[in-house]
Amino acid sequence: MSCKETIIGEIHGAEIFSPSGRRIVLDGGETEAIVVDRAMFDRAIVTEALRAGAHSFLGAQAAGATRVDGHVELLVNQDEETRRFRCKILIGADGVRSDVAKWFNILRPRKILPGFEIEMYGVDGDPGLVKLFVGQDFAPGFFGWIIPSGDTARVGLCVGSGNAYAYLEKMLEQPMVKRFVTRAQPILYIAGGIPLGFPKRSHADNVMVVGDAACQAKATSGGGIFTSLLCSTFCATTAIEALERDDFSARMLHRYHKAWTGSIGKELRKDIAIHESFTRLKDHEVEEIFEVLDNPKILRLIRERGDIDFPSKVGWALLREEPRLLKYLGKGLRAMIARM
Ligand SMILES: Cc1cc2nc3c(=O)[nH]c(=O)nc-3n(C[C@H](O)[C@H](O)[C@H](O)COP(=O)(O)OP(=O)(O)OC[C@H]3O[C@@H](n4cnc5c(N)ncnc54)[C@H](O)[C@@H]3O)c2cc1C
Numbered sequence: 001m002s003c004k005e006t007i008i009g010e011i012h013g014a015e016i017f018s019p020s021g022r023r024i025v026l027d028g029g030e031t032e033a034i035v036v037d038r039a040m041f042d043r044a045i046v047t048e049a050l051r052a053g054a055h056s057f058l059g060a061q062a063a064g065a066t067r068v069d070g071h072v073e074l075l076v077n078q079d080e081e082t083r084r085f086r087c088k089i090l091i092g093a094d095g096v097r098s099d100v101a102k103w104f105n106i107l108r109p110r111k112i113l114p115g116f117e118i119e120m121y122g123v124d125g126d127p128g129l130v131k132l133f134v135g136q137d138f139a140p141g142f143f144g145w146i147i148p149s150g151d152t153a154r155v156g157l158c159v160g161s162g163n164a165y166a167y168l169e170k171m172l173e174q175p176m177v178k179r180f181v182t183r184a185q186p187i188l189y190i191a192g193g194i195p196l197g198f199p200k201r202s203h204a205d206n207v208m209v210v211g212d213a214a215c216q217a218k219a220t221s222g223g224g225i226f227t228s229l230l231c232s233t234f235c236a237t238t239a240i241e242a243l244e245r246d247d248f249s250a251r252m253l254h255r256y257h258k259a260w261t262g263s264i265g266k267e268l269r270k271d272i273a274i275h276e277s278f279t280r281l282k283d284h285e286v287e288e289i290f291e292v293l294d295n296p297k298i299l300r301l302i303r304e305r306g307d308i309d310f311p312s313k314v315g316w317a318l319l320r321e322e323p324r325l326l327k328y329l330g331k332g333l334r335a336m337i338a339r340m
Helices: 038-051 099-103 164-172 175-181 225-245 250-261 264-279 283-293 296-305 311-321 323-328 331-339
Strands: 007-011 013-017 023-027 033-036 061-068 071-078 081-087 090-092 111-121 129-133 144-149 152-158 185-196 207-209
Touching: 007 144, 023 296, 033 038, 033 144, 061 099, 090 099, 099 207, 111 164, 129 175, 144 175, 152 164, 152 175, 152 185, 164 175, 207 225, 207 250, 225 250, 225 264, 250 264, 264 311, 283 296, 283 323, 296 311, 311 323
Parallel strands: 013 129, 090 207
Antiparallel strands: 007 033, 013 023, 061 071, 071 081, 111 152, 111 185, 129 144, 144 152
16 A cells, blocks of 8 residues: 555645634635545555565564664564664654654753544544634643544644643533534544654764654644654655765764754744744633634635645734734744844
């Protein structure tokens, strides 16, 4: 199965609900995002890697790594046995609590936002629209969502801190959420965390980290699949260059860090500033912003300029069109705008 065959839905817009339940619909009528079956998608990626000559060690756990004589020695536990591997480059794609980053002193995320999702069957609503729910009561520090996924939907949220599952239970009781899930039945629980922060480096001698391990998820939406895949292309390019030059020094591998921070990293940095501004808002300020945005001219601008992977683009356009929004920006975002 190819990665493309794992697509189970297409999203053409969003319904956004304010804390009081006021609804704004942003629907450009064109595909803005795709939904994949994550388990199938991961399988398709592994199959592609195997086709290209990779070896897989199913159920193996990397237990430790150190640098020895210009190489990395890696200990891997599998089937109650520990095996020792020696490699020129170790790439840690081991998620938000990356062991590889810890072992090689690569800075960890400033914060991990707890998240929880329930995959449900029987969720109502337009399958082409994601639903986003904002409210300090049930999703403090982030927001909640319903993401249609084929004939099911993922109903979830992230929060700044605390018990994400308890907050999700609260969110499911909100009338604006309840109307979509009254008939719904749970299928699967998904728990995780979103890394927040921008790493000073994503490499060391003989080592690179990528994906959530390098905080490459978007602080605005929590989405990390597109950004991780993009950054992994930079990572692979540098790994090939390093092998060609037989140079695995941090100075050489810095090319990877420079490549991703100089491209998608610029957006990720802005996303952190947007996130910080957003989390400072009180519910009544969110209502005021809804009041400003709920205007046909502004909604058209969002539809035309909005890009789920580059939210800052529409942000700047909105500020030019509606300077009233400036007062809701935090210090970080103001400083960024001043430098532009
Ligand atoms: C609730 C929630 C919902 C999300 N929804 C979306 C979404 O709709 N769209 C989107 O784009 N992103 C979403 N994300 C973010 C997305 O899941 C991550 O950004 C993405 O999975 C990062 O991929 P990764 O490969 O870096 O890490 P992961 O997907 O976490 O993979 C890391 C892998 O490394 C393995 N591992 C860890 N340590 C070791 C070890 N020592 N030895 C061996 N293996 C190890 C883990 O078992 C895991 O399989 C969501 C996140 C959360 C928390």
